[in-house]
Amino acid sequence: MPRSTRFAKIISLRKRHWLTYGLAGKAPNTVKNYKILCHTHVIRDLGKRRLSDLTADHVDKWLAGKARTLSTRTLQAIHSCLSRSVQRAILREKVHRNVVALCEVPTGRPGRPSKALTFAQAEAVLDALEGDPMHAYVIVSLLTGARTEELRPLTWDHVGLEGRPDSKPPVPPHIAVWRSVREGGDTKTRKSRRTLALPARAVAALRVQRRRQQRQREAAGVDWRESGLVFTSEVGTPMDAANVRRAFRRALAKAEGIDPAEWTPRELRHSFVSLLSDHDVPVEEIARLVGHAATATTEKVYRKPIRPVIQTGAQAMDRIFGA
Known part of the structure; x- marks a missing residue:
């Protein structure tokens, strides 16, 4: 197996660790939503990067790109998913700091405004x-x-x-x-x-x-x-x-x-x-x-x-x- 492919597989597994073990006690719909967000946005975009090589600049660039298509609420959710995944890796001594916590969530696309019946x-x-x-x-x-x-x-x-x-x-x-x-x-x-x-x-x-x-x-x-x-x-x-x-x-x-x-x-x-x-x-x-x-x-x-x-x-x- 090529070295780059091996690293990608290892890092993807580390990011999935939180999904597998870190959501105990959450409602089934909550777990389902987190998994969809992580697989669609976090693992697909960042899964090939080693956690130890992940920088705040990488996260800022990733969030800025996502802000063009996602709402602010969804941006907050995927930022939280990545941050909690990295924090879990810190507790297991896989990385030494949470660079995601250094990044601000940008303003995304306006969500669907709520309406009221006359x-x-x-x-x-x-x-x-x-x-x-x-x-x-x-x-x-x-x-x-x-x-x-x-x-x-x-x-x-x-x-x-x-x-x-x-x-x-x-x-x-x-x-x-x-x-x-x-x-x-x-x-x-x-x-x-x-x-x-x-x-x-x-x-x-x-x-x-x-x-x-x-x-x-x-x-x-x-x-x-x-x-x-x-x-x-x-x-x-x-x-x-x-x-x-x-x-x-x-x-x-x-x-x-x-x-x-x-x-x-x-x-x-x-x-x-x-x-x-x-x-x-x-x-x-x-x-x-x-x-x-x-x-x-x-x-x-x-x-x-x-x-x-x-x-x-x-x-x-x-x-x-x-x-």
Whole structure:
């Protein structure tokens, strides 16, 4: 085997060492994404160079070239992958310093900007999706601002469609956003764990969804896989992000004047924020509703009490869309 080929093989294996052993405990999708990034950008471009010969200039030139085609976020990811790979080699005395840590990540191509539905577009979508399997999902996401990663693991025992009207103070219909599809089931931040009152249209849609799911359960028979989830496939299995995206775009095609290819489920959450802002809901309250961690400072400064069920969003959405 030629010397250059032998070196290339050895160095490629060292860069793969982190992929093989350094991702223990990460979620399967996270591991998959790291592997794609590393094989596509790091190993393919730098795999033939010895780690001990890698310099900061090499990394700067590599990142600058990548900045012409990749977004800043992707550049940060591949920089992190390479840096962590080199750091692992340092701990095993393969190299003596991490030159990647000396390099700044350049600004890449602008990413796809997020959009928000206008009120007219939102009304058109809700009307067009009446009777569609995604109707309840779209309504709950649009009218509560819950993340798609929070709705996919939502279970019926975290949905209170009747509320507790006899308690003091009365508790309105609500959903408990306490879980996500992240590793371990935790929400994105501590502030993301919240209980939200449901607007009237969301309550009605979820009741329809419960009846729809019961019909699916009966039709599937022994093939039904009970999960307790609110949003499932036709046989009760969980929906992943790709399932939701395809179903969302297929449903969105029913709305006149909306190009499904231009929208993703997460933009329902952006639309929630935009609609509340357009109707004069304070930004501090919107931040609480969507579970942003930054609300800690706002709550401390303004001394606003936190209600057991945050009702502002539901009340505003009932005003916007009507009960």
